[in-house]
Amino acid sequence: MSTDAGNASVATGVNADLADVDRVLAGDGNAFAGIVRRWQGPLLNMAWRYCRDRGRAEEMTQEALVRAWRGLRQWRREGSFSTWLFALAANVFRSELKRFPAVNVPIEDAAEPSLAPAQESGLASRRVAEEVRRAVLALPVRYRESVVLFYFHEMDVSAAARTMGMPEGTVKARLARARALLKKRFPQLEDQQAALDMAEKEA
Amino acid sequence: MMEPVKMDKLDRILASEEELLPSSGLAASVMDRVRGEMDAPEPIPFPWKRVLPGMLIAAAGLIWCVVEMVRMAVAALLNFNLEHLQLPGSAMRSLASAGWVLASLGVSLVSWLLARRLIGRGGLV
Numbered sequence A: 001m002s003t004d005a006g007n008a009s010v011a012t013g014v015n016a017d018l019a020d021v022d023r024v025l026a027g028d029g030n031a032f033a034g035i036v037r038r039w040q041g042p043l044l045n046m047a048w049r050y051c052r053d054r055g056r057a058e059e060m061t062q063e064a065l066v067r068a069w070r071g072l073r074q075w076r077r078e079g080s081f082s083t084w085l086f087a088l089a090a091n092v093f094r095s096e097l098k099r100f101p102a103v104n105v106p107i108e109d110a111a112e113p114s115l116a117p118a119q120e121s122g123l124a125s126r127r128v129a130e131e132v133r134r135a136v137l138a139l140p141v142r143y144r145e146s147v148v149l150f151y152f153h154e155m156d157v158s159a160a161a162r163t164m165g166m167p168e169g170t171v172k173a174r175l176a177r178a179r180a181l182l183k184k185r186f187p188q189l190e191d192q193q194a195a196l197d198m199a200e201k202e203a
Numbered sequence B: 001m002m003e004p005v006k007m008d009k010l011d012r013i014l015a016s017e018e019e020l021l022p023s024s025g026l027a028a029s030v031m032d033r034v035r036g037e038m039d040a041p042e043p044i045p046f047p048w049k050r051v052l053p054g055m056l057i058a059a060a061g062l063i064w065c066v067v068e069m070v071r072m073a074v075a076a077l078l079n080f081n082l083e084h085l086q087l088p089g090s091a092m093r094s095l096a097s098a099g100w101v102l103a104s105l106g107v108s109l110v111s112w113l114l115a116r117r118l119i120g121r122g123g124l125v
Helices: A002-025 A029-051 A054-070 A081-099 A122-137 A141-152 A157-164 A168-185 A187-202 B009-015 B026-039 B048-079 B089-121
Strands: none
Touching: A002 A029, A002 A081, A029 A054, A029 A081, A029 A141, A029 B026, A054 A081, A054 B026, A081 A141, A081 A157, A122 A141, A122 A168, A122 B009, A141 A157, A141 A168, A141 B009, A157 A168, A168 A187, A168 B009
């Protein structure tokens, strides 16, 4: 039931995008407001994952939406509107961050949680999580974007690959390398995982 | 039915981001910029009709210059005789030294490129 409702809402969104694009291309610029309203949230969250700076994420989202407005005629309609928009936004975010990088520290210098796993409280756990997320920004550029887009697209490799305009195999290889670098930087994650696995087995 | 993806701790951390809500002014700022671009006057088209004849004449002149230079170079090359070329001993020694300097620069460049590539593969840059 809920899946039907979800599919219906996605279909409505797709139709609304198509209708708004047609209206904009016919000369009704105000129809772009519908596209902005539907896509500002996803693009803001994507931009946030690229820079983890709220103000900058809003600026980058604004820039991506304005570029989408300028380039609306270039959408070929072979792929979905969302694929085109995410790929365009990824290009904008990439070039913005090339001009002014978000983080300049190498991954070896990224902050390391000071609390031992045994002492982990809710607060410490949240801190570890935030430091791991920030460490993603310290990854080498080619691995960073694969991680950002893979998790933004809810762990869908093909969606991440489409957004990056790369073969899935390349994205998978980069993800594996990025995960290895992160696990090397945060070995306590492996220990915690081993403890969780053991607890699951015992249960 | 799809099998649930096995997530480890790293996956759980990176997949569980809190969702940000756009600020109230974001959509308005985007639409302000869009309307600003809509209201901007059309750019003045480039006057190709006026420029084209001048460009064609300039291109023809350039081509004529290149043809003349090539023709003169070929004529000079045909009249060139190696027997007339005599370099003093010191000049020959300088040339040999320059060759060694170039070779060492080449080796340095290759080793630098190789080191960069190896570091890049290691994910250090």
